[in-house]
Amino acid sequence: MQLETTINGNTVTLDFAAGEFLSETLRRYGYLSVKEGCDTGSCGLCTVWLDGKPTLSCSTLTARMQGHEITTIEALAGEAEEFARFLVAEGAEQCGFCAPGFAMTVLAMKRELKEPTVTSINHYLAGNLCRCSGYKGQMRAIVKYLGVK
Amino acid sequence: MDYVGRKIPKIDGIGLVKGTPAYTSDLSINNNALIVKILRSPHASARITSIDTSKALAMPGVECVLTYKDVPQTPFTLAGQSYPEPSPYDRRILEDVVRYVGDEVAIVAAGDEPTAIRALAAIKVVYEVLTPVLDVESALDNEVLVHTAQPHTNFDVGCDASRNIAAAHSLEFGDVEAELARSEVVVEQTYRTQAQAHAMMETYRASTSFDVQGRLQVMTSTQIPYHVRRHLSHILGIAKSKIKILKPRVGGGFGGKQTASVEIFPAIVTMKTGKPAQLVYTRQETFSCTTSRHAMILTVRIGADRDGTIRVVDIHTLSDTGAYGEHAPTVFWVVGQKTLPLYSSVCRYHGHAVYTNKAPGGALRGYGATQGTFALESAVNELAEKLGMDPAELRLKNLIREGDSHEALSGSVAGAPEVLASSTLHRCIERGMELIDWKKKYPGKNLAPHIKRGYGMAVTMQGSGISKIDTGSVTIKLNEDGFFTLSHAASDMGQGSDTMLCQIAAEILEVEMEHIIVASFDLDTLPYDPGAYASSGAYVTGRAAVIAAEQMVQQMREAAARLLKLSPAEVDYENGMFTGPGEVQMSLSNLATTLCSFAGMDQLVSKGTYGGETSPPPFMAGFAEVEVDLETGESRVVDYVAVVDCGTVLNENLARIQVEGGIVMGIGLGLYEEVRYSSSGRLATNSFMEYKIPSRQDIGEIRVAFEESHEPTGPYGAKSIGEVVCNTPAPAITEAIYNATGVRCRSLPVTAEKILLHLGN
Numbered sequence: 001m002q003l004e005t006t007i008n009g010n011t012v013t014l015d016f017a018a019g020e021f022l023s024e025t026l027r028r029y030g031y032l033s034v035k036e037g038c039d040t041g042s043c044g045l046c047t048v049w050l051d052g053k054p055t056l057s058c059s060t061l062t063a064r065m066q067g068h069e070i071t072t073i074e075a076l077a078g079e080a081e082e083f084a085r086f087l088v089a090e091g092a093e094q095c096g097f098c099a100p101g102f103a104m105t106v107l108a109m110k111r112e113l114k115e116p117t118v119t120s121i122n123h124y125l126a127g128n129l130c131r132c133s134g135y136k137g138q139m140r141a142i143v144k145y146l147g148v149k
Numbered sequence: 150m151d152y153v154g155r156k157i158p159k160i161d162g163i164g165l166v167k168g169t170p171a172y173t174s175d176l177s178i179n180n181n182a183l184i185v186k187i188l189r190s191p192h193a194s195a196r197i198t199s200i201d202t203s204k205a206l207a208m209p210g211v212e213c214v215l216t217y218k219d220v221p222q223t224p225f226t227l228a229g230q231s232y233p234e235p236s237p238y239d240r241r242i243l244e245d246v247v248r249y250v251g252d253e254v255a256i257v258a259a260g261d262e263p264t265a266i267r268a269l270a271a272i273k274v275v276y277e278v279l280t281p282v283l284d285v286e287s288a289l290d291n292e293v294l295v296h297t298a299q300p301h302t303n304f305d306v307g308c309d310a311s312r313n314i315a316a317a318h319s320l321e322f323g324d325v326e327a328e329l330a331r332s333e334v335v336v337e338q339t340y341r342t343q344a345q346a347h348a349m350m351e352t353y354r355a356s357t358s359f360d361v362q363g364r365l366q367v368m369t370s371t372q373i374p375y376h377v378r379r380h381l382s383h384i385l386g387i388a389k390s391k392i393k394i395l396k397p398r399v400g401g402g403f404g405g406k407q408t409a410s411v412e413i414f415p416a417i418v419t420m421k422t423g424k425p426a427q428l429v430y431t432r433q434e435t436f437s438c439t440t441s442r443h444a445m446i447l448t449v450r451i452g453a454d455r456d457g458t459i460r461v462v463d464i465h466t467l468s469d470t471g472a473y474g475e476h477a478p479t480v481f482w483v484v485g486q487k488t489l490p491l492y493s494s495v496c497r498y499h500g501h502a503v504y505t506n507k508a509p510g511g512a513l514r515g516y517g518a519t520q521g522t523f524a525l526e527s528a529v530n531e532l533a534e535k536l537g538m539d540p541a542e543l544r545l546k547n548l549i550r551e552g553d554s555h556e557a558l559s560g561s562v563a564g565a566p567e568v569l570a571s572s573t574l575h576r577c578i579e580r581g582m583e584l585i586d587w588k589k590k591y592p593g594k595n596l597a598p599h600i601k602r603g604y605g606m607a608v609t610m611q612g613s614g615i616s617k618i619d620t621g622s623v624t625i626k627l628n629e630d631g632f633f634t635l636s637h638a639a640s641d642m643g644q645g646s647d648t649m650l651c652q653i654a655a656e657i658l659e660v661e662m663e664h665i666i667v668a669s670f671d672l673d674t675l676p677y678d679p680g681a682y683a684s685s686g687a688y689v690t691g692r693a694a695v696i697a698a699e700q701m702v703q704q705m706r707e708a709a710a711r712l713l714k715l716s717p718a719e720v721d722y723e724n725g726m727f728t729g730p731g732e733v734q735m736s737l738s739n740l741a742t743t744l745c746s747f748a749g750m751d752q753l754v755s756k757g758t759y760g761g762e763t764s765p766p767p768f769m770a771g772f773a774e775v776e777v778d779l780e781t782g783e784s785r786v787v788d789y790v791a792v793v794d795c796g797t798v799l800n801e802n803l804a805r806i807q808v809e810g811g812i813v814m815g816i817g818l819g820l821y822e823e824v825r826y827s828s829s830g831r832l833a834t835n836s837f838m839e840y841k842i843p844s845r846q847d848i849g850e851i852r853v854a855f856e857e858s859h860e861p862t863g864p865y866g867a868k869s870i871g872e873v874v875c876n877t878p879a880p881a882i883t884e885a886i887y888n889a890t891g892v893r894c895r896s897l898p899v900t901a902e903k904i905l906l907h908l909g910n
Binding site for chain 2: 032040074083087088089090091096098099123138
């Protein structure tokens, strides 16, 4: 199958098999920041933005991407690096495998939550699992990054 | 000190967060590899009476279908351990017998994944279904045998397949039964731990191909690259020199990747077809068809006097190693090794690790110490209640102290018990009591008629490397512009050993960390290291880095002296500058450039190798505040205080995250991570939908403090930290739940259902 969509600001024509999920398509096209950690939409590793909203690309059919705008962390290098500096200052990235999907959710959250609190941040990020960090260092980084009082 | 002890970010951190391609699947994506899939047994125990692959082989795009008839029948273990491995050689690549639901039946390789999956369905297998052994308590001496032939073992580990025993062990110091008879108070209880999953975010995967020299190249997400090479060489019958191992960034391991669960399958496909191959396990395969923490049933007997003097500790363990014995003997031993030294010189550890027709046990952070700590510390808490003593005071009165010796401490030889060279465990307990306000808050309080809070505590010890066995090396090369390459195979899986070794070297070489390149990818260029396990990175490879860096400084001073026509004693080195009498000086950059050129002709390479005579234990005291809702049965850890003695803290940020991550893994073991099998032996909890690891919403406050000791044999006084941190939550939490509700749950995890059932009774 073929369709036209926008990835990181570029209009592209995607060639894909029926039934292929967006995470697979994106990795096949070289957007290797997109990771997969489960087969059940549970872990958040595959998070990209679909029309600006954080979306699980592992459970989004590529066939539905006609005319949409997809953003991966490759397009947000400056912003991602800014957040990354807070995260690594806490040592909280650890193995890093969940980090790009997690960062995509955090950057979306920054746009969406007007006055973030620890509670609302935890709620927003509940779908992003991490087995290394224990989450507390991630929260310390986010609180500093967003300037949460 | 400029680098040791500071909060230094990991050298790969920014890149990983930004999604820079770095993991196995990222680096192998463009080689048009065959996709490898495994056909798995639907039965817990069966014999393959016929297997017909002709339809699968005839499918367009299918390159190869392998059954037991097509592969070498060399027995082996997949455990990543120094040779000779203690684990029994009870596996073959494929066999005509399957021993658990998910055991490998056939290997398929095809041009794309859908074809490979269709080919699996086209393989026709006829099974003679056999009666499985699913209940660990009836495995020993069951008439049904999981392994009908006795596996090879490299030395006696008590393996006896005719009794379903993978390993047996008995260790006694003093006369335990006599001491129990003399004790005024005896606690005897049985505790059960579940087969916790590693649940690392990157599932198991490996990619294989032949390189330009015709060597088998294996890129794998592993903690044990050298052991992987040795295993492949043994299993496939090819020389180690013909195998090239690449270890990219690893997306978490926790001991799972200390077993070579997947490499063999794409490797044999590449051997058979000559083509690149890759295998990526699904999450379901990762749960069901690799290893997990050995489930155990532990019976503890503690004898004490009424004044609270603990006289004797006896621990009997029945460990469920599942269908194969990866790490079965060693995990089993460690239960005793990391518990017996704590309380009493009279003590015993004994029991069996038995085969069952379930998914194999293996290495998981804590490696037996976690199970042993849950049982022993729960029993100590029960003893405190029986004595009417504060459990913290009971521990302060009895625990081993720095300077004490114990025959069960690692490094002991008969008649010469090892001395505990470093411990602040008593201070850890006292500090923890202050932080959680123990004296005021223990044992608990009511917040509302149905909301109760309770407090509980536990202590633990681990080791630092495997004494007298595991030995690692580091090499340092001075490059032509005055920067260094530090090479090692300690196999960073995210915990930060690349960074920590770089910190140590920078400290000694007196250069910025940016001037030290860490090489840890291509085994061809790396010195030997057993890998990332047994809490060895900081202690074993860290010491090797100290030795290598000190040797490099010495070599540089000698070289500078030669070029400056001085004696080495006349040359000082400080911050990248060599100075001699008068105004004589030479920069590091100048020295390096000269040495690499015709004028100097002496490329400098240094090395350090270290293995511990002992395995110095880190310690931790953990305190839990748990809230229980009596209406829902739900428990929540509101606050967890951890005070850790890891010797010198080499990097405070990385150490703190190890503690927090370990505690959350321990909370998962204690409360959430339930493992369920169907009556026919299928693992039901095989996805993140069914197997609940803690999410960020499950975790309350975690407070971490360090009480540094100075370990004389450690680099800068450091001991390990990666494993000791996950042991205390389960016993501390179950005790807190008891103090909140009166429900004593001795079987993990303490789910809401269990609490409600107990309350109903």
